[in-house]
Amino acid sequence: MKTVGVLLSGCGVYDGVEIHEAVLTLLALDKQGATILCMAPDMEQYHVVDHITGEATDQKRNVLIESARVARGEIQDLKTIAASQLDALVIPGGFGAAKNLTNFAIKGKDAEAHPEVSRIINEMADAGKPIGAICISPAVVTAVLKHRHPEMTIGNDYETAEAIEAMGGVHMPCTVDQIHVDEKNKLVTTPAYMLGPGIKDVALGIERLVEKILAIA
Amino acid sequence: MKTVGVLLSGCGVYDGVEIHEAVLTLLALDKQGATILCMAPDMEQYHVVDHITGEATDQKRNVLIESARVARGEIQDLKTIAASQLDALVIPGGFGAAKNLTNFAIKGKDAEAHPEVSRIINEMADAGKPIGAICISPAVVTAVLKHRHPEMTIGNDYETAEAIEAMGGVHMPCTVDQIHVDEKNKLVTTPAYMLGPGIKDVALGIERLVEKILAIA
Numbered sequence A, B: 001m002k003t004v005g006v007l008l009s010g011c012g013v014y015d016g017v018e019i020h021e022a023v024l025t026l027l028a029l030d031k032q033g034a035t036i037l038c039m040a041p042d043m044e045q046y047h048v049v050d051h052i053t054g055e056a057t058d059q060k061r062n063v064l065i066e067s068a069r070v071a072r073g074e075i076q077d078l079k080t081i082a083a084s085q086l087d088a089l090v091i092p093g094g095f096g097a098a099k100n101l102t103n104f105a106i107k108g109k110d111a112e113a114h115p116e117v118s119r120i121i122n123e124m125a126d127a128g129k130p131i132g133a134i135c136i137s138p139a140v141v142t143a144v145l146k147h148r149h150p151e152m153t154i155g156n157d158y159e160t161a162e163a164i165e166a167m168g169g170v171h172m173p174c175t176v177d178q179i180h181v182d183e184k185n186k187l188v189t190t191p192a193y194m195l196g197p198g199i200k201d202v203a204l205g206i207e208r209l210v211e212k213i214l215a216i217a
Helices: A019-031 A063-070 A095-101 A104-110 A115-126 A138-148 A158-167 A199-216 B019-031 B063-070 B095-101 B104-110 B115-126 B138-148 B158-167 B199-216
Strands: A003-007 A035-040 A075-077 A088-091 A131-134 A180-182 A187-190 B003-007 B035-040 B088-091 B131-134 B180-182 B187-190
Touching: A003 A019, A003 A115, A003 A199, A019 A035, A019 A063, A019 A131, A019 A199, A019 B019, A019 B199, A035 A063, A063 A075, A088 A115, A088 A199, A095 A104, A095 A138, A104 A138, A104 A158, A115 A131, A115 A138, A131 A138, A131 A199, A138 A158, A138 A187, A187 A199, A199 B019, B003 B019, B003 B115, B003 B199, B019 B035, B019 B063, B019 B131, B019 B199, B035 B063, B088 B115, B088 B199, B095 B104, B095 B138, B104 B138, B104 B158, B115 B131, B115 B138, B131 B138, B131 B199, B138 B158, B138 B187, B187 B199
Parallel strands: A003 A035, A003 A088, A035 A075, A088 A131, A131 A187, B003 B035, B003 B088, B088 B131, B131 B187
Antiparallel strands: A180 A187, B180 B187
């Protein structure tokens, strides 16, 4: 039985993890027989967004505590997890990846990752263990592994792809039901809600991504 | 194309909708070709629970605004939706059903539903349109339709089943991968996380529930 870490970034597409992508990842992992280990950094969210108006509010929320909603309470503080405990790592998307795990949504090509996010991704890469990155999360992996020039997809959003390439990544266009595999870096990516259009389409790419990272692991 | 309402109750199992059940409902509806209409009551949550400690906090959150996280912003205020717009209604579980949509978690057999929840369920029943209720949500339907003595399942939790029967419902034991169908009342139920054990098991019952309510609709 393989243990797969799922790195969450809050709870809600505009300020945290994209909930559908996270749940579809857990579903695919459970169906394919993996042991799931959810984790998130213990930090304040960049901000809290009202998901009806799209406006930021004056609330404060913690990424680890909000991520626990997606994980039904079964979650670990990222700083307590080492790559040695994992066979693979998956990072679902949502603005939480670009506002909490990194500041890519604010800094673009100059983005930096949270220190613990940087540590776990570097540990996985150094150990030759596969990473799956969904939606905008390939930007997180690139921000950390830019010196390895990882190949990845975020679909066909060329402005965002340009920022990722400026960091050192290599972007490949891809449809929502497919994955891109960087064999050298053991990085598997799928566009998910960078393309949509709906949950059933997003599910196809995520199922394939999970299948591939379990095959590599 | 059939339009199915999905009645949400927040965002997180301990104070809102059970996120996996809600997302699996959306997935099954999209895969089976339904048009989805998410809705929730515009009301303050009963309380806000830290999903790591399980303790209530002093925060305040709104059920409609938190539900929008699960719906990616595509959500309507329940009070604006009439049964005439829907072919079927599904109510995922989570404590939000028992704390926000009703007060079943506090009052047990003396539970009452939020007036708008009561209205939409009565309208659906009067129109002979099917309702799907997942996990603890059969308690919501029973609180409203007690005079119709609906037959339903919440799995095998006999204490909770007793409270539902005291309201006027008829409880039938059921496994997580199966559904119970009350043909007379067009009510379809499945235990989901009342039983667990995992997301792949819960998904089986929810897929069957969606298939059945679409067949009846």
